[in-house]
Amino acid sequence: MTHASRKTQLEIPEGVLLGHALVARLANGLGIRAFFIKGPASVLQGLREAKLSTDVDAFVDPVRLEEVLERLRERGWRERPVDPDSRTFPKHSVTVHHPEWPCCIDIHFRFPGMEKPAHDCFESLWANTETISLAGQRLRVPAKELGVLFLALHALRSPTLPACQQELDYLADLMRREDMSEALLELAGATGSLAAIQPFLEGLLPPTTSVVWPEPSMEWRNRVAAQEPGSARLAAILQATWKEKPRMLRGALFPPPEVFLSGNIYADMSLVGQLRQHRARWGRFMRALPRLVRRLCRL
Numbered sequence: 206m207t208h209a210s211r212k213t214q215l216e217i218p219e220g221v222l223l224g225h226a227l228v229a230r231l232a233n234g235l236g237i238r239a240f241f242i243k244g245p246a247s248v249l250q251g252l253r254e255a256k257l258s259t260d261v262d263a264f265v266d267p268v269r270l271e272e273v274l275e276r277l278r279e280r281g282w283r284e285r286p287v288d289p290d291s292r293t294f295p296k297h298s299v300t301v302h303h304p305e306w307p308c309c310i311d312i313h314f315r316f317p318g319m320e321k322p323a324h325d326c327f328e329s330l331w332a333n334t335e336t337i338s339l340a341g342q343r344l345r346v347p348a349k350e351l352g353v354l355f356l357a358l359h360a361l362r363s364p365t366l367p368a369c370q371q372e373l374d375y376l377a378d379l380m381r382r383e384d385m386s387e388a389l390l391e392l393a394g395a396t397g398s399l400a401a402i403q404p405f406l407e408g409l410l411p412p413t414t415s416v417v418w419p420e421p422s423m424e425w426r427n428r429v430a431a432q433e434p435g436s437a438r439l440a441a442i443l444q445a446t447w448k449e450k451p452r453m454l455r456g457a458l459f460p461p462p463e464v465f466l467s468g469n470i471y472a473d474m475s476l477v478g479q480l481r482q483h484r485a486r487w488g489r490f491m492r493a494l495p496r497l498v499r500r501l502c503r504l
Contacts, residue, residue, distance in 0.1 A: 217259055220308040221245065224261035226340040228310060231276045232265060238327075239265040239273070240334045240345035242313070242355045249337060252352045252379065253372060260309045262298075264330065267314035267323040270299070274312065277301050282310065285470060286463040294437065295424055302470065318358035318401030320422055329395040350388040353380065357405045358398060362428050373405055386410045401425050460486075 215223070225241055232239035244258040265273050274284070282301040288294050298313040315323045333351040336343045347355060353376050360369040360376075380386055386409045393402045400421040410416065421429075427440050442453045462474055472482065 215305075215307050217307045218257065220306050221258045221261055222340040224306070224308055224310050225263075225344060226342055227280075228261060228263045228273070228277075228312075229340075229342055229344050232263075232273060235269070235272055235276065237266055237269045237273060238331055238345075239263055240331070240347065241339075242316075242347060242352070243359065246337060246339055246344070246346040247352055247356060249339065250346070250349055250352055252349065252356055253375060260300075260311055262311045262313065264313040264316070264327075266331075267327055270312065270314045274299060274301070277310070277312075281305070285309065288464050289461060316355065316358065317362060317428055318398045318425055320397035320400070320425075321395075326396050329392070333392060349383070350385050351392055353385065353389060354392050354396070354398065354402065358401055361401060361405060364404070364429070377405070377409060380409050387414070390414070390416065 221244065225244075225246075228239060228241075240263070242262045242264055244260075244262055247253050248255050280303075282303045285300040285302055287296070287300075295317075297315045297317055298311045300309050300311050302309045315326065319326050321329070330347070330351065333348045334345045335348045337346055338344075339346075346352070356372060357376055360372045363369045364373070380389065386406065389402070389406060390399075390410065393399045393406065399416070400419045403418045403421075407416075407418070423444065427437060427444075430440060438453075438457045442450055442457065445453055462479070472478065
């Protein structure tokens with residue numbers, strides 16, 4: 206690599222900030238409502254400890270998702286391959302990448318744990334946003350209570366991971382200091398996330414607060430339980446009808462190329478490369494099988 210190319214190559218922090226500015230400008234130009242979740246905005250708001258963000262998370266009006274994606278395509282951004290099995294892996298965002306950028310952009314149209322219909326949920330979310338200065342612009346981000354909801358739901362998908370537990374502890378301390386539990390309860394009800402947020406919020410509410418906690422959806426239970434390689438796919442097969450099982454089992458045993466490319470867009474897709482990836486995939490599955498069976502029994 207030449208000295209000139211090193212000078213012009215974006216670093217990840219620069220790319221993330223410029224990515225925020227890019228999406229904001231595109232959305233504003235189209236008159237589309239968009240705001241940014243997690244990432245550097247949450248650090249500025251004091252919702253999480255300082256950490257390096259490696260991608261951009263934008264939430265756009267779901268009825269105008271395709272317009273934002275089309276503008277990004279015009280500027281050289283391309284959608285990352287995804288697993289075509291949307292039953293096992295329900296989609297909540299579209300990830301795009303660019304060969305000259307060091308980070309990806311995730312365009313969200315829904316968020317795991319929020320069970321209200323996408324359009325109705327977005328209206329509640331938009332009503333709880335505010336503006337901050339970031340990347341040289343005034344950007345829309347969640348108000349603090351909504352920011353806590355996003356971060357807590359994200360961490361609750363993998364609550365046993367030390368990093369996620371640390372984030373939940375940090376958010377719980379913030380909730381106690383700023384007395385945000387009632388506001389978070391109201392937001393959880395408006396977005397249909399009461400069931401998902403219960404393990405985090407229940408112990409933070411005043412004793413006099415009475416809440417009827419709904420049962421978590423099958424999608425949410427599957428997400429929380431799917432902590433081991435292959436667990437999400439196996440759970441979906443077990444829950445499917447007998448008519449659906451053969452097709453899903455065939456897809457699990459002989460996955461299409463998109464499955465490998467979804468994890469690594471530069472994966473070796475030659476015959477030898479795919480055979481190696483199949484072998485590695487089965488190795489991960491067999492090593493995780495004892496833990497996987499225990500989790501599925503609890504599910």
